[in-house]
Amino acid sequence: MLDLGQVRCFVAAATELNFRRAAALLNMTQPSLNRQIHLLEENLGVKLFERIGRTVKLTTEGRVFLADASRLLSIAEQAESTVRRASKGTTGRVRLGFTGAAGYELIPELLMAAKHALPDIDVVLLELVSVAQIEAFAAKAIDLGFLRPLPSRQPLEFLLVDKEPMIVALPAGHALCRFDEIELAQLDDQAFIMHSPTHGKYFYERIMGMFTTTDVKPQFTQYIDQTPTILSLVRAGLGVSILPFSSQRFHYDNVEFRRIAGQSVQAEMSMAWRADQDNPAVTAFRLMAAEHFASKTR
Template sequence: MLDLAQVRCFVTAATELNFRRAAALLNMTQPPLSRQIHLLEDNLGVKLFERVGRTVKLTTEGRVFLADATRLLNLSEQAESTVRRASKGKTGRVRIGFTGAAGYELIPGLLVAAKNVLPDIDVVLLELISVAQIEAFSANTIDLGFLRPIASRQKLEFLLVEEEPLIVALPKGHALCRHKRIELKQLHNQPFIMHSPLHGKYFHGRIMSMLATEDVQLNITQYIDQTPTILSLVRAGLGVGILPASAQRFHYDNVEFRSIANNSTQAEMSMAWRSDQDNPAVTAFKLMATEYFAEKRAFHPLTPERSAP
């Protein structure tokens, strides 16, 4: 087994070809340097230096060994640097779950910021609905999640990162399209495309609670998990729907959107993580993301979706 201290003494002496100067560079005297090199030669079973008068030069074996010894020291320094960076969370891997809504703008913007601040962290992305992300936390397949905040038996912590209003999606030509704003009571008994109570339970719960306050009864024709499918059914004239304002980004033809009058219900997007996680890379990424979203909210307190018609 090679001793890195002995290898370092050899490389310095081989580079300087002067034991006195090499010893000075290593902050030691010449006798200990010579002793370290002799020990290395005994370990290798070869002579690395030969004296020619008052000078020294490398033997053939010494020249061969110098290249590998230099690489060994470089790798050693690189390993030390890597482990120190890892301990500070500046390198490593972070697995991020995100919903389709988060993937449109939130995640790309966050990744650009991460690339500038934490360039050596490897980010693995998994697109999952909110319920699936809760399950992924349980299976330890994601480290951070960007999801709608839903109840979980796990020890998860949530940070609100974005809010947007709910709006009504209508098939083009629907009688309600003549209104600039929709009263919730106007949706009474309307054919309605509703979020699934299982996989879309965040929106299902918020919409049902919102309508219950107005004593609105819906004629639910379909339960659907994903926003694009709800929009497709609305476009086909099979019903109306209530969606987050960001649904307008999908640009479905023959679908019109209207804001909801006298309603303050917001669709929330949160960053979630396990409270017992101890991965330095995850901690560093979470702190960076927290600062990123705080700065974003400070400069853009009103999102484009909030100003939707």
């Protein structure tokens, strides 16, 4: 087994072809340098240098060994740098779950920030609805998630990163389009496209809470998981719906949006992570993300 210290002595001496200068370069005495090279030659079973008077030359074996020895030191230095960066969380992989709503603007902005702050971290993206992200955390299939905050039996921690008002989506030409704002009471007995109570659980529970509080009873015609599909059904005139403000970004033709009068319920977006995770790269990315979002609210 090669001793890297001995290899380093050989490379210095082979580069300088002067043992005194090589020893000074390595901050050691010349006898110590001579000793290390002698041990290396014994280990390899070959002579690496020819010493003729005060002149030092590489043997054929020494010239052959120099190229590999230089590469070996370079690889060792790279490995040392990599492991140190890994211990600080500046290199590694982060599996990032996100909802469709987060993918429109939040995630692209965050990835741009990460590209500058943590360029050696590899980010693997997985688009999942919030319920599926909770399940992915349970299976340890994702490291960080951007999702609507939901109760979980997993040891998860949440950081609120964004919130937005809820609005009413109406098919163009609907009778309620003449109002600038919609009272929840005006949705009573209206055909309503509702979020799924399973995969759309966050919005289902929030909207049902709004209706229960105001004793509004729409006619639920469909239960749908994804916002784009809800908008498609609204556009087709199959009902109205309540969606987060950001749903307007989908730019569906023949769909109009109105604010809800006097309504303070908001849709929240949180960053989630397992409290028991110990991956330095995940911790570094999480802290960078937290600072990124904090700077946006200053």
